[in-house]
Amino acid sequence: MLKNLSIKNFAILDDINLEPAPGLNVFSGETGAGKSIIIEALGFVLGARGGSSLIKEGAGKMSVSASFDSSFIPKNVAAKYNICGPVINIKRELDIKGKGKGWINNTVVPAGALAELGEFLVDFHGQHDHHTLLKTSTHLDLLDKFAKNHKHLEGIALYYNKMRDIMSKIEALHMSKTQKEKLLDLYRFQYKEIMDVNLKPGEDIEIDNALPKLKHSGKLKELAKDAYNLLYEGETAGIDLISKAEKNISEMSELDEALAPVLEEVTSSLRNLEDAAQTLYTYNENIEADPSILDAMLSRQQKINNLKLKYGPEIQDILNNAEIFLKQIESLSYSEEKEQELQQELAEVKEKLMKGCMVLHESRVTAASKLDSLITLEISKLGFNDVKFKTDIIFEEESLGPKGANIVEFLFSPNPGQSLRPLKNIASGGEMSRVMLGLKTVLAGNTPVMVFDEIDAGIGGHTGLLVGQKLKKVSLGKQTLCVTHLAQVAVYGDKHFNVSKTSDKKNTRVTVTQLDSDAKTLEIARMLGSTHGKDSAGFKHAQELIKHSRETA
Incomplete structure (x- = not known):
């Protein structure tokens, strides 16, 4: 929570x-x-x-x-x-x-x-999320979330992308020599531009954290040296003065035991100051006030930022794009003798992909039946009379994609005697809100916090x-x-x-x-349209509503 x-x-x-x-x-x-x-x-x-x-x-x-x-x-x-x-x-x-x-x-x-x-x-x-129900493209994702089809989808996406990769290689074989050379030049340039920088995941964050220290290294070194000298060096060094005070208090404590705690505190402070002075000395020795290091890091940051502008907001996105460019280079480099081999590989991958799509289709059909029953049950409690909800699923090979070969659409009938029709064609705003509440209730799973705006x-x-x-x-x-x-x-x-x-x-x-109890009642009254305080009819109505809520919760 x-x-x-x-x-x-x-x-x-x-x-x-x-x-x-x-x-x-x-x-x-x-x-x-x-x-x-x-x-x-x-x-x-x-x-x-x-x-x-x-x-x-x-x-x-x-x-x-x-x-x-x-x-x-x-x-x-x-x-x-x-x-x-x-x-x-x-x-x-x-x-x-x-x-x-x-x-x-x-x-x-x-x-x-x-x-x-x-x-x-x-x-x-x-x-405005309930408006997403008007887009049939979201219905498939909602069904898959309910069915927990993520493992099936990973397999489908893997074979689909592999199929597209093979088709791209075959297409490259049919490309003209001029076209092929132009694309090869482009992909080689993009790949080399990324690889020449030798990116490491997370180094942009490391640079951001290190730059402030490097930019002010000269000042930090000077301040550390001054602080060390004030504590440890010279005739008026703080540690020497406190050491003299410690010696005096030590002699005093031999004459008066009541000063023993004071001596203990001063001795402890002296040891702490000596440790601090040593730390400042080491800090001063180790900090590098070298403009060339700062320039190199700023230059590195600029190179990374330039790549981010071209190839992705994060370093991992840039590296992912480099892999894509490399695959394109390999694809365009295939010779014509490879086509028969690629066609055979394509047929095998397509067969596995379609088998996976059928398994996914069956999972969706089974889940849809359960989803329809649960959503109908949930929304029937929200003021509908004889409401119907159904998930329409069509298997269509022409629609094959990384999510399978199904077309999914939610159908809805809010009133008795009304046929099931696409949700986008029939539901009002209030009906859509209630359907979305039913969906959210069913699909929430193990998520511990729900937010409704x-x-x-x-x-x-x-x-x-x-x-x-x-x-x-x-x-x-x-x-x-x-x-x-x-x-x-x-x-x-x-x-x-x-x-x-x-x-x-x-x-x-x-x-x-x-709000406490009284303030809550006043706020409920305001929401009902009353602004006349505790003596108003609106306040009494608010009290009745609150009482009713306790009885029906």
Whole structure:
């Protein structure tokens, strides 16, 4: 679960600290107050994209920190990032120049590592995510997630890429000599450009960490020398003065035992200062104030940055591209005598690929039947009468790709007597939100934290209460964070946070307040449209809703 979230200078958020409850955490407030920005900040610390435009105006950088229970991280991933304690601390910063850093338990890591951990920690549903259900291309991925088809997909992708590689080699044999030479020249140049730099994974981070010390090595050396001299050298050296004081106090303690503790403290301080002086001496001797080393490192950084601009945002991306260029060089270098051999290899790979696609198809058909039953059951509890949901699967060899040869589409019927039709053609906004809630409930798996940003869009009244009940039930097994404008949902919260915004001519400030019982009732009343305090009908209605939520939770 998420134990703590700290946000500094993120968009309009100055300094926010949250400690969510294990159950259902509700965030409410006026439109534009910053509720969704809190969710965006949580996504940022877990590797989501974030540009310098998100930094609060007037600040030099933004940072987000989060602490999670580490027990949900798989052992191989925990070992990869040296996660061994019960709590994992994650932090990410971005400065105004667009330079960012990430940390896992004080170890610097790339944003991709944060995103990898995030997959096991939080399942997000953003404001507009239910619109992804309108894209049939996402339906296949959702079905595969439910079916846990990742192993099947790895095999299919391996054979598909191998097939494409062989086809590329055959195509190269048919290419004109001029075309082939042009492409060979290009790929050889690109491959050589990367390999000449002799990249090492992680060296860009090492350079970033080393440069500040190198840039100021002269000053550091001078200060270290001065500090050492003040402590150890010269007539007024600090250690000599304290040593004389120690001698005096030693003689005094022989005459008065009450001064023995004072002597002990002075002696200890003297030894510590001697150790510090030795450390400064060694530091001064070892630090290299050599402009040529700094120039070499800056030059190295520039070469790496140039390659990043051309071939990828990270060093691993650049190295991956080098492998691709090498394969293209090898492919274009094949002679015509190889074609028959390649055609035979292609036929064998295609046969294995199609067999794998059939196994994957059968897995999808079996999973679809289970998925349909579970989603129908879940969404039938959300205000639908005789609702139907079905996953339509077609096997089509012409659609063969790295994910197999299936076309998958979700069909939906929200009303009695209505035939099943594509979800994109029939569902309203409110219906889509409820279908997405059902999907998220079924597909969440072992992810310990679920985040819903206005999952109740287009919903109200009694249906809102049903959605609130569903979120409450979800939160019994998973910590849940929910941004909502709907009182019928908010009443089910175990912890209720109000997000408010105040502005003047110079600054905008966002405050997040954990509400007590009375404050929660007033906030529910406001969400119902009442602003007349505890004596209003709206306040009484809010009390009734809260009582109803306790009875139906």
